Amino acid sequence: MSLFVDIRKKLKGFSLNVSFETNGDYLGVLGSSGSGKSMTLKCIAGIETPDEGLIILNGKVLFDSKKKINLKPQERNIGYLFQNYALFPNMTVEKNIGIGLKGSKYEKNRKINEIIEAFHLQGLEKKYPRQLSGGQQQRVALARCIIYKPDVLMLDEPFSALDTYLKEKLQTEVLELLRLYKGEVLMVTHSRDEAYRFCENIVVIEKGSSILIGNTKETFKNPKLKKVAILTGCKxxxxxxxxxxxxxxxxxxxxxxxxxxxxxxxxxxxxxxxxxxxxxxxxxxxxxxxxxxxxxxxxxxxxxxxxxxxxxxxxxxxxxxxxxxxxxxxxxxxxxxxxxxxxxxxxxxxxx
Structure with a gap:
């Protein structure tokens, strides 16, 4: 598993200039609000288009400005868990999870039932998003991402909408659930605790630029740059x-x-x-x-x-x-x- 990203994009107020490579370990994308973290994920997913650069996932070129390659989002096989979970309000849990699944009705139901059990959502199959707690909505959204077996799973501030008590409980649950997924994981966060807890490696983004990439624990121990030290919580x-x-x-x-x-x-x-x-x-x-x-x-x-x-x-x-x-x-x-x-x-x- 590998993801190579080297992209540039002019934005209002600053320019995105991000470069990093993963090797199958969970990667945290750490930075303050408005630093360009979510925009980086959107470029990888194909929701936004960089002005120039290269994105390669497991040897497959997703974007290459020189060769004019720009695969559509549905061609990239990327799971994207949005900040607000983006569940369809008029669909039940099982329909939200299974939307877009291909195969026979029997095969689709089998996959949906398997993941509902794995994600501890039994009894909620016929409920709508408005009837679920924040933690239940998150599990449904994560199940919907994972059921397609994407090559990379991207989590955009997955715990930002939750209160402190729920956050700590759900972080433990999500860590367990992610063990069901075998691909690449990128997690955008401005929380140093989340980055430290979840991610083997981190890339630090400051005002649109990737200023450091390295092992998470080593980065916290020796941040090297003042900006990184501040983001890792040094007062x-x-x-x-x-x-x-x-x-x-x-x-x-x-x-x-x-x-x-x-x-x-x-x-x-x-x-x-x-x-x-x-x-x-x-x-x-x-x-x-x-x-x-x-x-x-x-x-x-x-x-x-x-x-x-x-x-x-x-x-x-x-x-x-x-x-x-x-x-x-x-x-x-x-x-x-x-x-x-x-x-x-x-x-x-x-x-x-």
Whole structure:
């Protein structure tokens, strides 16, 4: 299984310029709203036409601007789960699933009944979309995609319409259901949690351009680019100045870090995730910040500690830093007025 995409298309406000290749693993297309993620899927599906480029699925050319090849959507064998599921409101569940199926009436009914059982939709066959919950509608739409055995299955923000409780429950269900499908899977999302949970690899799209493609877990561990670090949820990012091979000054936090590893000269930013500080008893070690706490915001299971470097003379909003700590860990600290946090070298993100 493989999908090759290298396309360009001028749009209002920006140009789409996306290039990536898959190898059969689930691929997440991660980016902020309006970055061009859904447009990329529509070009692959044949709903939209790129201005130029090439799209090849399992060796079959779907689009080639130079050779003037542009297969119709129905010729591409692509399953597309739309954001709003796009079920036909005047059709029952079984008719929605089976619409367009070819073969004898017996064969079509057999396939529909098999997938209804696999997707736990028994008892809903005669119901209409308006009579279904959001999760049931999603399962019907997914069953309709998979029954045709497409070469690639594309999911466009599949959980965006669901509330938080339903979302987590359905993500687990959908992961199970996708095991029934053996082809390529592309999932568009702006949720880093969904990308991390579902996708082996991700391509990051920013303002119409694919700026990074790589293994999902490795990308979260080492995003390399400031834009990617932000999309993967890093809250603490500051401009920096490389002083020497082993020393870097963090401008916004007014602290110099001394490191064992060599720092690349072209590093422009330093990031650290909010959970990755370490509480220490005093400031005697290297790379310690003595904290001046500005605000504590309580969440269900943790506290958000908003602080700044106590010894800094800098002014401005960018100097604040976010530390997320579990409640039981925070409650163990006796002297919260004199809080010292260590920045471990292995937790730093070096960004360009």
């Amino acid at each position: 603490n990012i500051s401009k920096c100045r490389v002083i020497s091979k082993n020393k870097v000054y963090i401008l916004d936090w007014d602290i110099t870090l001394e490191l064992e590893k060599e720092i690349e000269e072209d590093i422009k930013y330093i990031g650290i995730r909010a959970h990755n500080f370490e509480i220490v008893k005093n400031g005697d070690e290297q790379n310690i910040i003595e904290c001046k706490i500005n605000k504590i915001v309580e969440d269900v299971f943790e506290y958000n500690i908003i602080f700044e470097n106590k010894s800094s003379k800098l002014q401005g909003e960018n100097k604040t830093i976010l530390y997320k700590v579990k409640k039981d860990e925070w409650n163990k600290i006796d002297n919260k007025e004199n809080l010292y946090l260590k920045i471990s070298e292995d937790k730093l993100l070096f960004l360009k």
